[in-house]
Amino acid sequence: MKWKSHRAIARAISQELSLPYDLERALSDGSVEPDKRPDPLLQLGKHGKGYVVRAPHHHPHTGTVMGLAWMARRAYLQGNYYWAMRSMGRALHYVQDKSVHTGFMFLSHDSREEAIARMDPPLEAVVRGMDMAVSSPDFVRKCVIKVRPRRNAKDAMYEATLYSSAIFASVFTSPETTERFLVDYRKAVRRRRLRWLSAAGMIALSVLAAIMFDNFIIMILGTVMAAAILAIDPHYHRLKGEAEWFGVR
Numbered sequence: 001m002k003w004k005s006h007r008a009i010a011r012a013i014s015q016e017l018s019l020p021y022d023l024e025r026a027l028s029d030g031s032v033e034p035d036k037r038p039d040p041l042l043q044l045g046k047h048g049k050g051y052v053v054r055a056p057h058h059h060p061h062t063g064t065v066m067g068l069a070w071m072a073r074r075a076y077l078q079g080n081y082y083w084a085m086r087s088m089g090r091a092l093h094y095v096q097d098k099s100v101h102t103g104f105m106f107l108s109h110d111s112r113e114e115a116i117a118r119m120d121p122p123l124e125a126v127v128r129g130m131d132m133a134v135s136s137p138d139f140v141r142k143c144v145i146k147v148r149p150r151r152n153a154k155d156a157m158y159e160a161t162l163y164s165s166a167i168f169a170s171v172f173t174s175p176e177t178t179e180r181f182l183v184d185y186r187k188a189v190r191r192r193r194l195r196w197l198s199a200a201g202m203i204a205l206s207v208l209a210a211i212m213f214d215n216f217i218i219m220i221l222g223t224v225m226a227a228a229i230l231a232i233d234p235h236y237h238r239l240k241g242e243a244e245w246f247g248v249r
């Protein structure tokens, strides 16, 4: 996407929320920054050697966007709104580039970006994006994955504006508005403790069985099962990320 389009989406979001001028400026500057100073991406070569490349824009890694969204969220929780906006702008750059189909060998890419640059971000997409937002890292990740590259210029602008607004609203929702989450988190911590107890019990039981049956295989099996009980808990791991999102320790 052209800088004009990145900046136009930043302005549309800022105007909808009546952001102060300096924050709009930070968001807008962040939105074009990855083209000036690329984000690094570590890649593994054939022989396991790591090397750093420029993070791709039109086919971004979800991790690149999530890293920047997390930087924005942490800065926001610390009250550093300037850096929060700047990092958010950087994250949205990738979401917006991803909305544009590059075409075969980039052949139709330039003319498509020209056409997009002549368009204004639709206000309807800003409002719809903010309405559908849920404040959680899981929601942000789902948005990044859902963005589809569009061939039609109008669709690309709509897609970019919709998901940029949704991610913006998700990251910048104050933790106080999500009290309900805390109850869920405390419940999960309690469940986690129960899991630890049952895992410990499993190891103790298998040691006993191993002595009784003089068979160490049983003990190894018991330990593997205990490890499995602790590892298979995606709900807990997801909530742990959410706890940090809401500044809960």
Ligand SMILES: [Zn+2]
Pocket (backbone or CB within 6 Å): 001, 034, 035, 057, 093, 097
């Ligand atoms: Zn770019």
